[in-house]
Amino acid sequence: MNMANVSADIINHIKDHRSIREYSDQEVSDSDLTEILEAGLRASSSGNMQSYSIIVTKDKNLRRELYPHHFNQEMVLEAPMLLTFCADFNRMKKWLTQSHAPQNFDNFMSFMIASIDAVLASQNCALAAESLGLGICYMGTTLANAQKVGEVLNLPKHVVPIVGFSLGHPLHFEEKKDRLPLKGIVHFEKYQDYTDDEIQEIYKDREEKGMKRYRSVIDLKKKIESGDIQNLAQVYTKIKYTKESHEEFSRNLAHYLLEQGFLN
Amino acid sequence: MNMANVSADIINHIKDHRSIREYSDQEVSDSDLTEILEAGLRASSSGNMQSYSIIVTKDKNLRRELYPHHFNQEMVLEAPMLLTFCADFNRMKKWLTQSHAPQNFDNFMSFMIASIDAVLASQNCALAAESLGLGICYMGTTLANAQKVGEVLNLPKHVVPIVGFSLGHPLHFEEKKDRLPLKGIVHFEKYQDYTDDEIQEIYKDREEKGMKRYRSVIDLKKKIESGDIQNLAQVYTKIKYTKESHEEFSRNLAHYLLEQGFLN
Numbered sequence: 001m002n003m004a005n006v007s008a009d010i011i012n013h014i015k016d017h018r019s020i021r022e023y024s025d026q027e028v029s030d031s032d033l034t035e036i037l038e039a040g041l042r043a044s045s046s047g048n049m050q051s052y053s054i055i056v057t058k059d060k061n062l063r064r065e066l067y068p069h070h071f072n073q074e075m076v077l078e079a080p081m082l083l084t085f086c087a088d089f090n091r092m093k094k095w096l097t098q099s100h101a102p103q104n105f106d107n108f109m110s111f112m113i114a115s116i117d118a119v120l121a122s123q124n125c126a127l128a129a130e131s132l133g134l135g136i137c138y139m140g141t142t143l144a145n146a147q148k149v150g151e152v153l154n155l156p157k158h159v160v161p162i163v164g165f166s167l168g169h170p171l172h173f174e175e176k177k178d179r180l181p182l183k184g185i186v187h188f189e190k191y192q193d194y195t196d197d198e199i200q201e202i203y204k205d206r207e208e209k210g211m212k213r214y215r216s217v218i219d220l221k222k223k224i225e226s227g228d229i230q231n232l233a234q235v236y237t238k239i240k241y242t243k244e245s246h247e248e249f250s251r252n253l254a255h256y257l258l259e260q261g262f263l264n
Numbered sequence: 265m266n267m268a269n270v271s272a273d274i275i276n277h278i279k280d281h282r283s284i285r286e287y288s289d290q291e292v293s294d295s296d297l298t299e300i301l302e303a304g305l306r307a308s309s310s311g312n313m314q315s316y317s318i319i320v321t322k323d324k325n326l327r328r329e330l331y332p333h334h335f336n337q338e339m340v341l342e343a344p345m346l347l348t349f350c351a352d353f354n355r356m357k358k359w360l361t362q363s364h365a366p367q368n369f370d371n372f373m374s375f376m377i378a379s380i381d382a383v384l385a386s387q388n389c390a391l392a393a394e395s396l397g398l399g400i401c402y403m404g405t406t407l408a409n410a411q412k413v414g415e416v417l418n419l420p421k422h423v424v425p426i427v428g429f430s431l432g433h434p435l436h437f438e439e440k441k442d443r444l445p446l447k448g449i450v451h452f453e454k455y456q457d458y459t460d461d462e463i464q465e466i467y468k469d470r471e472e473k474g475m476k477r478y479r480s481v482i483d484l485k486k487k488i489e490s491g492d493i494q495n496l497a498q499v500y501t502k503i504k505y506t507k508e509s510h511e512e513f514s515r516n517l518a519h520y521l522l523e524q525g526f527l528n
Binding site for chain 1: 270271273274275277278279280281283298299301302303304305306307308310311312313314316317318319320321322323326350354355356358359360362363364365366367368369371372373374376377379380383384386387388390391392395396397402404407408416417418419420423426427441442443444446448449450451452453454455457458460463464466467494495496497498500501502504505506507510511513514517518
């Protein structure tokens with residue numbers, strides 16, 4: 001085995017990611033699922049506490065309940081399963097109680113620690129799944145509608161859903177999405193704030209590719225042609241992510257964190 | 265090329281992770297660093313916004329400034345570099361302004377979205393680095409002391425450090441850490457809350473391995489022998505992670521989020 005080849009394979013594999021939104025009827029085998037989950041468990045976690053849980057949801061009725069909370073994305077029903085990664089200090093706190101240890105982890109810092117643990121595990125699972133020829137698509141709705149998703153999944157106090165993805169065999173592979181150039185994301189030594197020219201340069205290619213993509217979406221096409229939407233940045237914050245929606249998600253999430261025992 | 269072999273290689277690679285705290289003097293080559301960063305950029309991100317920045321810090325003086333904020337972990341000085349992954353809506357907001365688009369992303373939900381983006385990118389970088397024979401060790405201090413780390417790294421408003429790791433050539437490979445069993449982390453369909461017996465079963469192996477490890481730490485050995493510390497759960501919340509420390513980190517982080525424009 002040539003180590004240089006293995007490392008090239010792994011990096012090429014990581015770089016080859018694309019989100020999969022359409023799935024074939026083929027099931028995910030139990031052995032593949034176990035491999036994926038075991039890869040998740042090997043991720044780093046704060047203090048090796050593994051303050052997360054992974055929920056595997058195949059049941060169609062449960063997924064019908066989740067469907068509106070995931071904003072009616074078809075893959076919620078059409079993929080064979082969903083994986084939901086939750087920040088979880090419930091398990092740890094029960095162990096503390098049994099061990100007559102002082103309680104902790106019912107605060108905002110602990111929520112963040114557990115969220116990071118959950119996301120690290122999720123990315124291991126995503127990459128393991130993709131290496132098996134499976135496809136995934138992350139759903140931001142998992143957090144945007146955390147309370148509703150959490151209620152369907154029966155989450156107890158000190159557990160909050162953070163990220164989730166559909167999982168299954170791809171019907172086809174979409175093209176890879178564009179990315180901002182490396183120099184737009186990476187800073188050497190300290191943060192170097194962006195000049196106006198640099199911002200233009202960083203987003204130039206995306207503007208072109210993004211507008212091309214959105215022009216093919218019928219509703220947006222009209223708005224673009226009528227002049228209501230003049231560029232990609234306006235697609236983002238006039239249509240996709242409005243201040244009002246995000247302020248509502250923020251209030252809902254803060255309220256849920258309070259209810260789940262992570263704020264005091 | 266045999267695809268089954270490639271997928272086994274990738275999964276074995278993911279499962280082979282261990283944190284590296286001691287590094288050789290060998291530098292990380294520029295070509296390796298570029299591969300690692302490019303792998304990071306291919307991670308999923310919310311709406312493909314890539315709301316994160318990666319800061320590569322090699323300068324020894326800067327790392328001396330960061331050292332106390334990372335609680336004097338020697339690897340901060342001894343590894344050839346640190347990578348710090350920041351939630352970043354500064355870049356995006358500048359682009360919105362230039363494009364006469366409505367502003368958004370100055371709220372808690374946006375902070376969470378950007379944090380998740382940063383963590384997904386970091387795990388891609390970690391796995392790419394490890395595939396090249398390099399080692400990493402995540403530092404939770406990046407978030408616990410976010411404001412202090414952010415000040416050294418010159419972060420503008422709407423940028424917050426979330427996770428970071430040391431990066432370099434391992435001096436040696438430590439043993440792989442134990443993990444909780446799969447059935448302790450994974451739930452099928454919905455969350456199945458734990459019975460007392462299940463908690464005991466899940467943590468049994470860890471109790472043994474963890475106490476063995478901590479008995480070899482001189483300060484802890486005394487406390488264990490004197491009876492002040494009776495089990496691993498007490499190591500966690502009497503010594504490593506106290507309620508007081510986490511409430512202080514929580515207050516500091518909330519204060520910093522307000523200052524950085526993510527709470528209102």
